[in-house]
């Protein structure tokens with residue numbers, strides 16, 4: 001049990017200045033992050049930035065060259081058994097036993113965690129229901145689609161009721177409805193006290209359910225200062241109006257840089273205060289505004305800004 005009020009005990013994942021190289025490829029140069037129980041942290045980074053390498057180190061499957069990792073206070077290198085008993089690991093690709101059924105896969109996994117046969121069967125049934133694989137429960141895993149395999153992979157990571165979850169691209173291959181289910185499931189797990197680290201390329205979705213974000217770029221986590229700066233930098237807002245010509249005239253009077261395409265008119269705005277002021281001016285000018293929102297969500301904007309791919313210009317706050 002975690003003691004109430006004990007701050008360090010609330011931290012499920014604690015990573016400090018971790019590095020790992022493969023020969024002369026420095027996959028992770030310096031990663032630091034913290035994930036508290038009861039919260040979801042998104043791990044964000046471009047292809048090859050070191051996300052999987054970092055996850056593998058947290059999951060006891062790869063040794064760091066330097067730095068420190070603690071999972072519920074235990075060191076994955078010196079005490080892998082303690083760490084494995086507490087983590088749920090969902091790899092980006094499920095290596096499944098093709099001829100075993102979904103149910104038998106989960107029962108076998110439970111047995112590996114030393115659960116009794118009846119305990120593992122009960123848990124397998126519970127998880128099959130939770131991830132919506134009821135109709136496929138007794139089919140061999142080789143018939144599963146990619147999305148269905150992802151669900152099985154999530155179920156498998158939860159067999160022993162872990163309280164630290166490492167989910168590597170869990171949404172890949174899922175259709176929109178299944179993504180919503182996954183998001184709800186992850187939120188439920190966090191509400192139940194799990195510390196969840198989830199990597200994803202689908203930033204718009206992470207935006208909706210992650211409490212925190214960690215940005216990894218070329219093996220280094222971005223500092224709090226860099227993130228704070230990127231969050232408030234100028235970003236594009238899309239505006240639509242019942243009277244597009246009037247909108248364009250009003251924007252031309254306020255400032256330059258508006259671009260109109262089939263989706264509406266886009267302007268660059270620095271921060272929420274400037275956005276609110278712009279909306280007020282448009283409405284005061286009689287523009288019938290029907291849509292006024294940032295083009296991309298917070299995470300995506302911050303990610304693009306940190307990686308130097310935002311090219312703001314136009315209206316400033």
Ligand SMILES: Nc1ncnc2c1ncn2[C@@H]1O[C@H](COP(=O)(O)OP(=O)(O)OP(=O)(O)O)[C@@H](O)[C@H]1O
Pocket residue numbers: 022025026027028045046047048049050051052053054
């Ligand atoms: N076993 C290995 N041997 C050599 N190089 C490796 C190995 N594993 C990873 N790398 C290299 O380390 C870097 C980071 O890879 P990693 O898979 O951790 O990135 P990632 O952020 O998970 O990428 P993606 O988003 O594409 O899955 C890459 O340059 C990769 O080629």
